[in-house]
Amino acid sequence: MNLQMNSAPVEYEYKAGNAKCDVLILAAGFEDRAYHFLETATFADDAHCILICFDNDISENLEVTKKFIFRANDKFKSENIQKILLSRTSISNFERNIASTLATLPRVVSNIFIDVSGMPNYCICISLNAIRNYYPYVGQGVIYSSAKQYFPTYDEYHKKTDIIENSEFLPVSMATEMSEVLMLEAFSGHRSKEGISCLAIFAGYDAHRSAGVIESINPSMLLLMHGEPGDNSLNWRLDLSRQLHKKFENTRKTASEVVSTLNSFESLSKLEEYYQFLFEDYDFTIAPICSKMQTVATYLFWERYREVQLVFPLPIGYSMDRRPQGVSKTYFTNLGAKNSLFRFAK
Incomplete structure (x- = not known):
């Protein structure tokens, strides 16, 4: 092959x-x-x-x-x-x-x-x-x-979407509340810009994990990569991700992009695009929270740019009755x- x-x-x-x-x-x-x-x-x-x-x-x-x-x-x-x-x-x-x-x-x-x-x-x-x-x-x-079928479901999204922006509502997902940000030595990267950093998050539906990694890294710039599902019937999940993460856009300089949750090379290309603009001025950290194929893209990007840091916000545990x-x-x-x-x- x-x-x-x-x-x-x-x-x-x-x-x-x-x-x-x-x-x-x-x-x-x-x-x-x-x-x-x-x-x-x-x-x-x-x-x-x-x-x-x-x-x-x-x-x-x-x-x-x-x-x-x-x-x-x-x-x-x-x-x-x-x-x-x-x-x-x-x-x-x-x-x-x-x-x-x-x-x-x-x-x-x-x-x-x-x-x-x-x-x-x-x-x-x-x-x-x-x-x-x-x-x-x-x-x-x-x-x-x-x-x-994924959680949150469309019915849950439809019932709650009108109050997300005005409350602390977070839809229940498979992952429970955040436990820690895992930083592995193999993916520690190289810090050289004296604390001036860009954090790229592949943003999913666990906003508490996004909040945790933002607090931990405290980046100068935030890049939110929202996932566009491979199945058009799930496009409402893109809207949900955007709504859940909108509050973070007011905390620091922020860019927002939409990339496929399925095609790793689309995510890879978008990371490359931003990196070429930012690498001279920012340390680069990536947190893959959304899809598994976006995580594959994250790894391939790190493989080429070993100075990039990868971090993994982990939940305390998982709820079996909320699994896909x-x-x-x-x-x-x-x-x-x-x-x-x-x-x-x-």
């Missing part, structure tokens, strides 16, 4: 035979979409699987993990399955373990798939960093399955190899 860095996402064809990958990396997330690719796709006999299992206090976690392990053993040879534990209290161990696990795989592979559907945003960045460092000459295929429901479409995005020459999509 010829992997081009500027390839737009395409809908994945499950009936096209075995997935053209030598290694599949995925996480045992509790959303329906996290399980869908593993359950539906078929794989070659010699393919390998790295399954990221969560160590958390969510009561359903054990049963979810068992379901993933059972299905992985049905799809891959048992000797070709590796399991890695991910705990919020020991992320550094996860960074080391994914690197050491990759070292046990065949050094010569053609294609690696990473299914980001069940991964937290910081896990996506750590995993891509490990993969692209160990296999710098191999491209990756990013798998992303969208949900049928069902599965809509699965998308496939080609990433070029780390050591290949590439140009950003225009």
